[in-house]
Amino acid sequence: MNIQEDVSLKPFNTFGIEVSAKFFIEVKTENELIELCKSNFLSGKQHLVLGSGSNILFTKNFDGVVIKNSIEGIQFKKSGKLIRVIAGGGTNWHNLVIKSLENGANGLENLSLIPGTVGAAPVQNIGAYGLELKNVFEQLRAVDIATGKVKQFTKAQCSFKYRSSVFKEELKGKYVITEVTLDLHNTAEVNTNYAPIRIALEKKGIEKPTSKDVADVVMEIRNSKLPDPTKIGNAGSFFKNPLIPKVDYKELQFKFNGMPAFPQAAHNKVKIPAAWLIEHAGWKGKRIENIGVSETQALVLVNYGKGTGRDLKDLSKEIQASVFKKYKIKLEVEVNIL
Ligand code: EPU
Secondary structure, eight states: OOEEEEEEOGGGSTTOOOOEEEEEEEEOSHHHHHHHHHSSTTTTSOEEEESSOSSEEOOSOEEEEEEEEOOOOEEEEEETTEEEEEEETTSBHHHHHHHHHHTTOBSOGGGTTOOSBTTTTTTTTOEETTEEGGGTEEEEEEEETTTOOEEEEEHHHHTOBTTBOTTTTTTTTTEEEEEEEEEEESSOOOOOOSHHHHHHHHHTTOSSOOHHHHHHHHHHHHHHHSOOTTTSEEEEESBOOOEEEHHHHHHHHHHSTTOOOEEOSSTTEEEOOHHHHHHTTTOTTOEETTEEEOSSOTTEEEEOSSOOHHHHHHHHHHHHHHHHHHHOOOOOBOSEEO
8 A cells, every 4th residue: 555645635636726635545446445444544534535636625735544546447248239337436437438439338428528537426426418427327336434345336325316426415435436337328319408419419410419429519518618627727516506496486587587497307496507696696707816707607616726725615605695695595515625
């Protein structure tokens, strides 16, 4: 085990915040991880499991052990139309999407270019353009940090919700996800329910899109709206889109002309794009010294270089207060603030 001390976490969080970890251990195999959990090293110390740090905001140094999951690998198992994909938790998510398409395994195209790792994907049930991880999820393997024991989780045991799962709630910080199994298919059924995807395909004159066509369009849309974390520090959507009662929406629509809403499975509720609320409260593109709100997607907070986690947290609180004052809607944070 290679235990490093006082390691800068700047390269390990996409906000690019300069903080350090007291201890830092990178694990490359499940066995290495089990060995670490069974040793005494973690006892009495706090720990944090890090994938690629694309959904985290550090506000201070981490006075414990950072476990960096670098367990990589992708396997495909074909049986009829079904293609089962088994990937290591430390595998880069977008690589998995690309490799799957190259192997004729369809179903992940809408989730192209999402930053992060395979092991982090189930934690917050990543989603974009009408698809969530849970729609293709089969099972996962995880190691219990307290005992080093391996446990398999079925889809039901993961309790997937909008941008959440059991690993973000009851089991938060208790397991490291070492392997995820997804069920993909070799047929060309694509999901183009999401209007911006449909419109972009129509513009290109594509009538019968392949999975690759959908992936290309998703990448183009993401690249045009979401700031590239390798250029401007960010962690994607900072807040969740709030769900509000339909009756409240009717009233708000009266007061705020053009406020959009998306219907939900629960018919008495609607989802309001937080980006719209933030933009119309005057925050889009706002810059305060080293930090700000993205110019292209109001849901994304950005670090222009030397911003601190505290500055970003303070800004997020100001945005929440201003949105609440204007619309009486509470915005919930989506990223993990530490
Ligand atoms: N909008 C604005 N101003 C903006 C951006 C958007 O008013 O600056 C409004 C528009 O009405 C637009 C609507 O918000 O139609 C929705 O915008 P968009 O399609 O960009 O999606 P979103 O709801 O803001 C969610 C996810 C994203 C995901 C996109 C695409 C959450 C919290 N965010 O954003 O996920 O990529 O949909 O499906 O659900 C992430 O989780 O990090 C993330 C980027």
